[in-house]
Amino acid sequence: MKADFEAADITASSGGFSVASAAGRTVEARAVILAGGGKSYPALGANGSCYALAGRFGHHIVPPVPSAVPLLVKDPMCQALQGQKLMVRAVSLIAGQAGQKAEGELLFAQYGLSGTAALDVSESLSIAVNRDGKKDASVIVDLIPFMSEEDLAAELSRRMEAGWSAKDLGAGLLPEKFALIMPQFLGDAGASAGKMSHGEAGRRLAAVLKSKKFAVQGTRGWNEAEFTSGGVDAREVKPRTLESKLRRGLYFAGEVLDVQGGRGGHNLAWAWASGFVAGLTE
Ligand SMILES: Cc1cc2nc3c(=O)[nH]c(=O)nc-3n(C[C@H](O)[C@H](O)[C@H](O)COP(=O)(O)OP(=O)(O)OC[C@H]3O[C@@H](n4cnc5c(N)ncnc54)[C@H](O)[C@@H]3O)c2cc1C
Known part of the structure; x- marks a missing residue:
């Protein structure tokens, strides 16, 4: 049956469910599949409205937050290097605990x-x-993932020993634009010329370049998030059928559930596979 309207309300009825539009049109249904997506890219249609519909049947919503989303960082380096791309290794660090790891392109903005x-x-x-x-x-x-910290320290020490200027120390290791901020890296490393051996200064600078820390203040918003993290608590859904444990005949599919995959097609695969399973209603 094609209703062709946005579901504004769903209530229990004698035959199962009554699905209503904002204008008051209703459709009766024996079963309902909530597949309205998350909150990412609202211009594409999903706006989180299904969370409220699931909530009507007692479902708990894990608070949705933007995911696969750019990070807000207040570091003068981001401005100085804006537009610069670099292949890096990255790891999230939350209250001292290392979390997600990634290898790929970093874009300074x-x-x-x-x-x-x-x-x-x-x-x-x-x-x-x-x-x-x-x-x-x-x-x-890790701004220089293709070299071990030991090898990088040795190379930087050699360059210092040979009298390279601070801005040239990253030549050939980092894009040219990094010349702007190499003196800042030296400062961050506490590697002031003349106050320590070149070996020690090289080791300190290598440590900064291999583990540059960016404090994260927040993220960009829903308009720039590829995925939604959060949604209908998956523990309240039968894993074999995706039927609600709280209301017979109510099913879920796709991103409305608190189920996430990484980039690379996993979320689309989940949406399609879960839609197929939820569609096998008895
Ligand atoms: C820019 C971008 C890039 C992405 N890249 C990837 C990627 O590379 N790989 C990957 O796996 N995933 C990617 N995703 C995520 C992927 O697109 C989603 O995980 C997937 O589309 C979710 O499918 P869904 O059917 O659950 O929800 P959606 O695709 O969001 O569809 C939900 C539909 O329900 C409709 N709807 C919502 N509320 C109601 C209502 N109350 N009544 C009636 N209809 C309603 C909406 O209009 C929408 O048409 C990307 C997403 C974005 C935005």
Whole structure:
């Protein structure tokens, strides 16, 4: 049956369910599948309205937060390097605990960090800052992942020994634009020339470049989030049929549930597979 309207309300009826539009049109149904998606990219249709519909039948909603989303970082480096891309390794760090890890492209932006590496560690950070209100969230970035810290330290020490200027120390290791901020890295490393041996200064600078810490203040919003983290609590849904444990005949499919996959097609695969299973209603 094609109703062709946005479901504004769903109530229990003698035959199962009565689904109503905002204008008051109703459709009677023996079973209902809630498949209205999450809250990401509202311009594409999903707006989180199904959470309220699930809530009518007693379902608990894990607070939705944007995921696969760029990170808000207040670091002058992001502004100085804005538009610059770099292949990195990244790991989220929340209250001292390492979380999601990613390898990929980091894109410096005026507001902070984007690119696949930032998106791939964003879920744990978004949950920490947007849902749990944690302040101690950061991303640790290995800016030179193709060299061990030991080899990098030796190379940097050699360059210092040979009298390379601070801005040239990253030549050939990092994109040219990094010359702007190499002196800042040296400062962060406490590697002032003349105050320590070149060996020690090289080791300190390598440590900063291999584990650059960016404190995360927040994330960009729903209009830039590929996924939604959160939704209808999956523990309240029968795993074999995706029927509600709380209301017979009510089913769920796709991103409306608190089920997440990483980038790479896992969320679409889940939406299609769960829609198929939920559609096998008795
Ligand atoms: C920019 C972007 C890039 C993405 N890239 C990837 C990727 O590379 N790989 C991947 O796996 N996933 C990706 N995703 C995520 C993926 O698209 C979603 O996980 C998937 O589409 C979810 O499917 P769904 O059917 O649950 O919800 P949706 O696709 O959001 O569809 C929900 C539909 O329900 C309708 N609806 C909502 N509320 C109501 C209501 N009350 N009544 C009637 N209809 C309603 C909406 O209009 C919408 O048409 C991306 C998402 C975005 C936004």
